[in-house]
Amino acid sequence: MTTTNQTLAAQPVPSALKGLRVKHTRIAQVMNELDTLIYDGSQDSILLVCGPSGVGKSTLARHMCDSALQAAANEMGTDAGVIPAVYVQAPSSGENDFSWRLFYLRILEQLEGNLEMPKAAFGIDADTGRLVRPRGSSGNSLASLRTAVERALRARGTRFLVIDEAARIIRQTRGKRLHIQLDTLKSLANECGTQMVLVGSYDLYPLVSLLGQLARHTHVLHFERYRQDNDADLRAFRACVQKFQDVLPDLWGQQLMQHAEALHENTLGCVGTLSAVLVRAAKLAQQAGGWTDDALRRALLTEAQRQQILEEILEGEAAINPGLTRTMPRATKAAKQRDGKSEA
Ligand SMILES: Nc1ncnc2c1ncn2[C@@H]1O[C@H](COP(=O)(O)OP(=O)(O)OP(=O)(O)O)[C@@H](O)[C@H]1O
Ligand SMILES: [Mg+2]
Structure with a gap:
């Protein structure tokens, strides 16, 4: 008995569980829907994945990116520059203002890798290989970083960019600035052909109304509990x-x-x-x-x-x-007649 207990105590139980990723129905459903909606030329620039805290959203998001990288392994073998999917967490600056600068830098860190491209254009010091503020006036640096991200996404052929904890963008950005930056996400998507997958708890959902005219290009996926x-x-x-x-x-x-x-x-x-x-x-x-x-x-x-x-x-x-539970639009009289149904 003692031996058994000792064996149990020595067993790395939590890590065995932590390393486990259970393939389950809901994750497969949401992955499937995302897979279907992410394609070249899609009009859904922004996909929102909302669900309860602890449902497994971040796990799904990482898994999606890993799967996309695996699926593109051949392509990446012949062209080391390709990065089809990128996962970043929206930074929490601890301040009131969401740091777009930090956010862009995080994306660049993922994309920079060993791509043979003029790194100076990305604000990367050619000698040290480290990211530096782009040259130019400091007021211009955010715009430069954005341009660098845009170029990098294009150069890497990135199909989608997952932004986890995306509700931080809403919580920490105010008023007009939020609209400008969300518009930035959409135009990044359009200009680079990279779809944005925003992941978060239900507090991300109000983004749909904030997106205003962008809502037409936004699709919401519900990662529901069982x-x-x-x-x-x-x-x-x-x-x-x-x-x-x-x-x-x-x-x-x-x-x-x-x-x-x-x-x-x-x-x-x-x-x-x-x-x-x-x-x-x-x-x-x-x-x-x-x-x-x-x-x-x-x-x-x-x-x-x-x-x-x-x-x-x-x-x-x-x-x-x-x-x-989108209700189906009511069939028009003409459609009913076409389908041979008379109105009751
Ligand atoms: N399919 C799964 N199999 C095994 N463990 C899982 C699975 N999904 C999630 N977990 C584990 O549950 C914990 C919480 O998951 P995760 O962080 O993905 O949830 P979340 O929905 O992103 O939560 P939050 O809203 O707090 O960000 C993590 O430790 C993760 O490893
Ligand atoms: Mg999470």
């Missing part, structure tokens, strides 16, 4: 718990699945939150020398935490759903 009132969702969530159980059979044996329903309730059907709870449970079980129901109980979200998340989710779903 709901408890939907059978397909219930099955998909159980399948996730099963996969987590299968990864560590020595630790929790077959004990996890019997708690699948409670886990669904507690994590509100968000796979990222499920992962966090199970990493904690594994750690506590490990410390206790083996699996106990109590380890799982202690790892769950408290009722107050759960309520807080639930409120955010319900508010977000209510805001986004009218757009998502």
